[in-house]
Every structure is written in C-alpha cells, then in structure tokens.
Amino acid sequence: MREKESRPSRRVFLSGATAASVYFWIPKPVKGYSPAELAAMTVNEKVKPGVSKWDLDTPALCVDLDAMEKNVASMQSALKKYGLPSRPHTKTHKCAAIAKYQLATGSIGICCAKLSEAEAMVAHGVDKILLTTSNLSPGKIRRAMTLRKSHRDFIQAVDEEQNARDLSAAAKEAGVVADVVIDVAVGTRSGIPAGTDAVALGQVIDKLPNLKLRGILSYDGGVQHAKGFENRKERALKTIGPNVETFDMMKKAGLNMEIFSGGGTGTYNIMHLVPGFTDVQVGSYLFMDMQYLAIGSESGDAVYSDFAPSLTVVTTVMNNRFPGRLTTDAGAKALTLNTPNAGVIGEPGMDYSAGSDEFGAIRFTAPPTKDYKIGDKLEIIVPHCDPVVNEYDQMFGIRKDRVEVVWEITGRGKSQ
Amino acid sequence: MREKESRPSRRVFLSGATAASVYFWIPKPVKGYSPAELAAMTVNEKVKPGVSKWDLDTPALCVDLDAMEKNVASMQSALKKYGLPSRPHTKTHKCAAIAKYQLATGSIGICCAKLSEAEAMVAHGVDKILLTTSNLSPGKIRRAMTLRKSHRDFIQAVDEEQNARDLSAAAKEAGVVADVVIDVAVGTRSGIPAGTDAVALGQVIDKLPNLKLRGILSYDGGVQHAKGFENRKERALKTIGPNVETFDMMKKAGLNMEIFSGGGTGTYNIMHLVPGFTDVQVGSYLFMDMQYLAIGSESGDAVYSDFAPSLTVVTTVMNNRFPGRLTTDAGAKALTLNTPNAGVIGEPGMDYSAGSDEFGAIRFTAPPTKDYKIGDKLEIIVPHCDPVVNEYDQMFGIRKDRVEVVWEITGRGKSQ
Numbered sequence: 001m002r003e004k005e006s007r008p009s010r011r012v013f014l015s016g017a018t019a020a021s022v023y024f025w026i027p028k029p030v031k032g033y034s035p036a037e038l039a040a041m042t043v044n045e046k047v048k049p050g051v052s053k054w055d056l057d058t059p060a061l062c063v064d065l066d067a068m069e070k071n072v073a074s075m076q077s078a079l080k081k082y083g084l085p086s087r088p089h090t091k092t093h094k095c096a097a098i099a100k101y102q103l104a105t106g107s108i109g110i111c112c113a114k115l116s117e118a119e120a121m122v123a124h125g126v127d128k129i130l131l132t133t134s135n136l137s138p139g140k141i142r143r144a145m146t147l148r149k150s151h152r153d154f155i156q157a158v159d160e161e162q163n164a165r166d167l168s169a170a171a172k173e174a175g176v177v178a179d180v181v182i183d184v185a186v187g188t189r190s191g192i193p194a195g196t197d198a199v200a201l202g203q204v205i206d207k208l209p210n211l212k213l214r215g216i217l218s219y220d221g222g223v224q225h226a227k228g229f230e231n232r233k234e235r236a237l238k239t240i241g242p243n244v245e246t247f248d249m250m251k252k253a254g255l256n257m258e259i260f261s262g263g264g265t266g267t268y269n270i271m272h273l274v275p276g277f278t279d280v281q282v283g284s285y286l287f288m289d290m291q292y293l294a295i296g297s298e299s300g301d302a303v304y305s306d307f308a309p310s311l312t313v314v315t316t317v318m319n320n321r322f323p324g325r326l327t328t329d330a331g332a333k334a335l336t337l338n339t340p341n342a343g344v345i346g347e348p349g350m351d352y353s354a355g356s357d358e359f360g361a362i363r364f365t366a367p368p369t370k371d372y373k374i375g376d377k378l379e380i381i382v383p384h385c386d387p388v389v390n391e392y393d394q395m396f397g398i399r400k401d402r403v404e405v406v407w408e409i410t411g412r413g414k415s416q
Numbered sequence: 417m418r419e420k421e422s423r424p425s426r427r428v429f430l431s432g433a434t435a436a437s438v439y440f441w442i443p444k445p446v447k448g449y450s451p452a453e454l455a456a457m458t459v460n461e462k463v464k465p466g467v468s469k470w471d472l473d474t475p476a477l478c479v480d481l482d483a484m485e486k487n488v489a490s491m492q493s494a495l496k497k498y499g500l501p502s503r504p505h506t507k508t509h510k511c512a513a514i515a516k517y518q519l520a521t522g523s524i525g526i527c528c529a530k531l532s533e534a535e536a537m538v539a540h541g542v543d544k545i546l547l548t549t550s551n552l553s554p555g556k557i558r559r560a561m562t563l564r565k566s567h568r569d570f571i572q573a574v575d576e577e578q579n580a581r582d583l584s585a586a587a588k589e590a591g592v593v594a595d596v597v598i599d600v601a602v603g604t605r606s607g608i609p610a611g612t613d614a615v616a617l618g619q620v621i622d623k624l625p626n627l628k629l630r631g632i633l634s635y636d637g638g639v640q641h642a643k644g645f646e647n648r649k650e651r652a653l654k655t656i657g658p659n660v661e662t663f664d665m666m667k668k669a670g671l672n673m674e675i676f677s678g679g680g681t682g683t684y685n686i687m688h689l690v691p692g693f694t695d696v697q698v699g700s701y702l703f704m705d706m707q708y709l710a711i712g713s714e715s716g717d718a719v720y721s722d723f724a725p726s727l728t729v730v731t732t733v734m735n736n737r738f739p740g741r742l743t744t745d746a747g748a749k750a751l752t753l754n755t756p757n758a759g760v761i762g763e764p765g766m767d768y769s770a771g772s773d774e775f776g777a778i779r780f781t782a783p784p785t786k787d788y789k790i791g792d793k794l795e796i797i798v799p800h801c802d803p804v805v806n807e808y809d810q811m812f813g814i815r816k817d818r819v820e821v822v823w824e825i826t827g828r829g830k831s832q
Binding site: 057058091136162191192221318359374375386387390412 | 606
C-alpha cells in the first residue's frame with residue numbers, strides 16, 4: 001500500500017508539476033522550412049537531416065539528442081563520484097552508433113543480451129562486449145568463440161559445468177583461451193545459484209585449459225523498478241547479499257575475480273555500496289520511460305528525475321469523431337503492451353491504450369488542452385524503452401525538433 | 417460470467433482433450449541428419465533447407481506448412497460454400513510470399529494496414545492491395561498515389577472529406593483516377609460513423625474528379641474474439657447493422673457500391689449473413705494463436721478448432737535449477753505481452769510468462785511430462801500471431817519438422 005501511495009498521480013505526473021517538468025511540453029508543428037522544401041519533401045525511409053520531427057512518417061521513434069547526451073553525462077559524472085564505471089547494455093538501444101558513443105564517453109565496455117545482438121554490434125564496429133547470456137547450442141557456442149577469436153576483449157557468460165566444458169572445447173578448436181564470467185543468479189531467472197555450487201563451477205572453469213575466469217555477473221532485473229529509493233536500496237542490497245558472499249568465497253579459493261558486474265538504471269546509485277562491485281550494466285538511463293519515471297528518486301521525488309525522458313514516439317491523430325476519445329496510428333506494434341501506459345506529453349488528461357495492434361486509443365480523463373483534429377500530432381513517452389525500440393528499424397536523432405541523424409537499429413529483432 | 421464459464425480450462429485445452437488434439441504434440445529433437453552434416457552446420461541467419469526445427473537458433477518463429485496450407489484450403493472451401501471471397505490481411509503475416517500464396521489460391525485481393533506495409537508488399541511483387549487505413553500527411557498521400565499509378569488495382573481507404581480532397585488532388589498530380597473505399601466505423605476506432613455523414617462523404621467523393629468510389633469497408637476488430645459462436649454471431653450482426661443501412665442508403669443515392677468488405681477469422685462463417693457483404697478480411701486463420709483458440713467453434717467446442725495452430729516459437733530451456741519453474745530464451749521481445757499467455761505444446765501444466773524482455777518464465781501448475789534439462793527445447797503456440805510475427809526478421813516454413821523455406825518478413829516493423 002505504501003508503494004501505491006508514493007506514486008504520483010497520472011495528472012500531476014504528466015502535467016509536469018514535479019522536478020521533471022522541464023521535459024514536458026505540448027507538441028507544436030515546427031514548419032520552419034520553406035514552402036519549396038516542403039513541396040519537395042516526401043518523407044519516407046530515407047529521411048534527410050533537417051526534417052522536423054513533426055513531419056516524419058508516424059509512428060516515428062525519436063530520441064532527443066540534447067537530453068540523451070545530458071543523461072550520459074549525468075550518469076558518467078555520478079559514477080565517477082562513486083568510483084564505479086559503467087558497462088551499458090545494448091539490449092536497451094540496439095544501436096551500434098549509441099554503443100560507440102557510450103564507449104567514447106567513458107564506459108568500460110558494452111553488454112549484449114543475445115549472441116545475434118552481439119554479432120550485429122561487432123559487425124558495426126562495436127568492441128569490448130560482455131555477452132550476459134549463456135549460449136547452449138553447438139552452433140552458438142562455436143560462433144561465440146569465432147567472435148572471441150577476432151575480438152580479444154569479448155567476454156562470455158556461463159552458468160553450468162557442461163556448458164563450460166563445451167565452451168572450452170570450442171575455444172580450443174578456435175585456438176583461443178576465452179574469457180568468461182559466471183552468471184550467479186539473483187532471484188530465479190538466469191544463472192547458477194549463489195553459494196558452493198557457483199564456487200565449484202568457478203573451480204571447474206579455472207582448470208579448463210581454454211577458458212579464463214574473469215569474475216561474476218549478478219543482475220537483478222526485478223529490483224530495478226522497485227518503487228521508492230529507500231525500498232529499492234534495501235531490496236537491492238539484500239538480494240545481492242548471497243552473491244557478495246559467493247564472490248568472497250571465490251576470491252578466497254584463489255579464483256581470478258576481476259569482474260563483479262550487475263545493477264542497472266534503477267540501482268546505479270546503490271551498487272557502489274556492494275563490496276567488490278566493479279561496474280554497472282545501466283541501459284534505460286539513456287532514454288527513460290513511463291516505467292522508470294514511476295520508481296522515484298533518491299531525493300524523495302515520486303518521479304524518477306535523475307535522467308530526462310529523451311525517447312518518444314510521434315503519432316498522428318486518425319480519428320476525433322467519438323466523444324471523449326481519439327484514435328492514433330501508434331498501437332501495440334509501435335508501443336508494446338507494457339504498463340504503465342504511454343504518456344502523452346503535455347496532455348495529462350489523456351489515458352493512452354495501445355491495446356490494438358495498429359491503433360492507439362486515447363480516452364479523456366480530463367479535457368485536453370485543445371480540440372484535436374484529424375492529422376494533428378502527439379508526442380508520447382513510451383511505456384518501456386527496450387521492447388519499444390525493438391519494434392522499429394530506425395531511430396531519429398532529434399536536436400531542437402529537427403532530424404540530425406537517422407540511426408539504424410542494428411540489433412532489432414536479434415533475440416537469438 | 418457466462419463467457420468465463422465457456423472457456424476451456426488451461427489444462428484441458430493444452431492437453432488436447434478436445435477436437436484440436438491432433439495439433440498438440442510433445443517436442444522431440446529430430447536429429448535425422450548425419451554426424452558430418454551436424455558438425456558442418458552452424459545455424460545462423462542463413463539457414464539452409466533440411467535443418468531440423470529443433471536445431472534452429474532460438475527463439476525461432478516457425479510455421480508448419482502442412483497445417484497452414486490446410487487452413488488456407490479450409491477457409492477457401494468454407495467461403496466457397498457461403499459465396500463470399502476472401503481478401504486476407506497482410507498485417508497478420510507480413511510476408512510477401514504468403515500474400516502471393518493467398519492470391520494464387522483464390523483470394524480476390526490483399527489488405528494492408530499501413531502504407532509502408534503496402535509499399536513493402538508491392539516491392540516484393542504483391543498486387544491487388546486494399547489499404548485499409550487512411551493516409552493523412554502530404555508525403556504519404558503522394559506516395560499512395562504513386563503506388564496507385566503503377567498498380568491500377570490499388571484501392572485506398574478514406575474517411576474524411578478533407579482527406580478525400582487531398583487524395584483527389586494528389587491523384588490528379590499523379591495523372592490517375594484513384595479507387596477508394598470509405599472506412600465506415602464499427603465501434604469507435606477508425607472510420608466515419610455510419611449514417612448520413614458517411615453518405616454525404618460518398619457524395620463528395622463521387623463528385624471529386626480524380627477519385628472513383630468503389631464501396632465501403634467496415635471492420636469490427638472487437639467482435640472477432642468474442643467468446644462462443646452464438647454470442648459472436650449475435651454481436652457481429654448487431655454491430656454491422658448501421659453499416660448495412662448506410663450501404664443501402666449509398667446504393668439508393670446512386671453511388672457505386674461494388675465493395676462491402678470486413679470481417680475476420682472470428683466471423684468468416686457469419687459475414688455471409690450480412691446483406692450486400694462482398695468479401696472477408698481474414699488473417700489469423702493461417703496461423704491461429706492462443707487468443708483465437710479460446711473463442712469457441714460453431715460446433716460448440718470451447719476450443720476454436722476450425723483452423724489448426726500452425727505458427728509456433730521454438731525456445732530453449734536456459735535454467736532448470738529453481739523448483740517448480742524453468743527459464744527459457746523467449747521473452748517479451750519474442751512473444752509480446754499479449755494474453756492469454758503462450759501455450760507450451762504437450763505441457764498443459766506449464767504456465768508461460770513472457771513478462772521479461774529476454775527470458776520466458778515457466779511455472780509448473782502440474783508436473784511436467786519429463787525432467788527438463790538445460791538446452792532442451794520447447795515449442796509454443798503464441799499469444800497473438802500478428803504482433804509476434806512483427807518481432808522477427810524471418811519465419812521458417814517447416815514440413816515434417818524440417819526447414820523447407822525461409823521467408824523474409826517483408827513488412828516487419830512497417831507500422832507507418
């Protein structure tokens with residue numbers, strides 16, 4: 001119940017009557033170019049820089065570059081204070097261009113969730129990859145070791161003895177000694193349970209001729225969205241407890257423990273309290289979304305205002321004829337079914353449902369700021385950034401409302 | 417409450433103790449090829465025919481070709497009986513290859529949900545397209561008319577006077593008289609309300625120099641999944657009532673009414689009862705999914721067994737260490753968050769949650785049929801076929817458990 005009470009109301013939240021107010025604005029078409037430019041422009045997949053975001057084909061996935069760059073700077077500055085570097089996760093943005101930007105601005109490496117995602121990143125020039133998920137099939141194991149052969153800083157997660165043996169055999173075949181980290185479970189999702197089993201796996205790996213143990217990773221997905229900073233901190237430090245013990249046991253057993261990686265955007269300012277922790281796998285801090293905005297700040301704000309919402313979807317009003325509602329062109333294929341629902345910027349009285357595949361349905365819980373006409377645009381903050389990015393082939397990098405760059409979503413659909 | 421009672425229990429449903437039992441089987445790896453073949457095989461994006469579906473990189477989107485072809489034949493045979501042709505929707509499959517198969521097996525045309533989807537289909541040789549959504553921006557209107565110029569059987573939906581005028585102007589610019597249908601609303605999503613407004617729009621279009629009115633479309637998305645055939649029939653015939661009146665009014669007003677299109681997989685055997693109806697926009701009948709399986713058959717079966725589930729996702733068990741549960745590699749990015757949850761074939765006691773982006777979480781509500789090990793495969797029926805297909809770049813056409821063809825998902829991510 002307490003968690004519920006600490007949530008901002010939808011209206012307060014989107015009207016910007018909070019610390020995050022600077023990031024909420026009402027969409028206004030920016031028809032800054034000449035009539036000749038406008039006439040010549042047929043917006044399609046090959047969008048050129050300079051086009052207003054209000055004139056993109058909708059639904060359009062946009063990232064405000066000023067806001068995203070500020071988020072990166074804020075994160076780097078905070079982590080510097082904690083003495084804890086970042087190893088950001090590409091599962092959030094899936095863009096090689098953004099991964100390179102993160103590496104260029106001080107991140108010590110990049111995490112990938114799946115082998116095909118890592119391969120896509122490597123193919124586009126991204127280096128220093130930690131693949132956080134085990135590969136189990138012979139084909140994937142072989143490909144991971146091929147990747148290791150050409151990239152000596154590639155690190156593979158492993159969480160099972162047989163898998164470690166298969167990996168060592170494939171590494172031998174590729175002529176490499178492959179770097180691995182053990183995925184030690186937090187919760188019941190991926191990884192080997194903390195404790196003696198994990199230590200024993202470490203000792204097996206230590207003896208395998210073609211693997212080099214680098215440490216452990218321990219990612220707690222569940223705690224990232226725990227509401228209220230104190231609650232989140234308490235939970236995060238509690239759930240990581242057995243992993244800290246395991247890390248110490250491994251160290252005492254003489255195993256190489258250079259890496260103790262984990263954490264995320266919800267715990268970036270908590271994990272420095274974990275003894276031995278080496279780096280945080282942040283992701284959503286780049287973009288933010290309705291889920292993260294609702295978790296609350298260390299300052300006590302109900303809105304998580306540490307980072308600015310930079311990722312939005314521009315959508316078009318398709319229908320305004322039925323009282324108390326609008327239809328837009330951004331449905332579940334453009335926004336996913338994650339909750340909380342998408343938030344319409346500048347319109348706290350709009351409740352947005354993406355329950356239909358092709359169309360969004362808005363109901364008015366309070367009068368909108370104007371009479372919306374068919375063809376008007378709305379800009380929305382997405383429910384959950386990772387899976388929404390994965391719905392698009394491209395992301396428009398926007399500066400002062402105009403396209404500065406079009407980024408291919410390199411890892412889109414690479415869930416294998 | 418009645419609707420709830422008529423739903424099959426999860427256990428009965430997936431154990432196959434119903435008319436659909438023939439389509440549920442327990443996954444068994446089919447290691448039919450030689451050790452030499454196996455050693456040479458590195459499954460990746462360029463999968464060759466002959467590979468077992470159990471050896472594909474997972475999560476893998478598969479369609480059983482025998483089942484899909486049977487579904488097409490069943491639909492064509494039923495519609496022949498009703499004297500009502502099909503105009504299937506590519507929003508379901510997004511594959512040019514499947515659209516061509518539908519046209520080759522008797523469908524009179526193809527529907528597309530968005531312009532970019534239609535453009536992708538046309539670029540891959542699909543013809544006879546009805547674009548069911550209005551285009552509102554100048555760029556999209558111009559592109560639609562460019563498409564019309566090169567494809568004389570392209571038909572564009574329109575639902576507003578200003579949009580009709582813009583379309584006529586663009587058609588004039590392209591040097592064509594463009595075929596249009598009016599989207600007459602059923603419910604409150606897209607389209608102009610039925611009645612005099614719709615008739616007036618028809619009269620405006622009839623006078624516009626570069627548009628040719630062909631009729632109306634009226635799609636009721638909501639009623640497709642209404643549970644229980646009699647309930648569905650009653651609702652479908654009731655909601656379409658005002659549109660039938662509108663159709664008649666337009667006819668009496670001397671407007672050209674060749675087309676009265678709508679309906680879907682849930683109402684394919686109902687819409688022939690609608691006076692004047694010309695074709696059904698079926699889609700999911702190809703694949704089926706957990707949503708459609710639950711709506712019930714005309715025969716009274718709680719399971720909708722008119723068509724066989726042909727679309728599945730093969731996933732790998734990543735973790736089996738925690739009591740009463742398994743982790744797989746197919747999460748929300750592979751299965752979406754639609755409900756009912758994915759169904760594990762042959763394992764009625766598994767409750768599958770795709771709530772995590774990268775991982776699926778299975779809880780046992782009854783003991784599984786065997787002890788699952790890390791690396792074992794499971795095959796699942798997806799929650800809702802349309803958005804799941806949209807998560808993948810390719811679909812594997814499977815015959816007798818082996819890959820026969822790899823289809824590019826031509827329209828993937830084309831939501832604009």
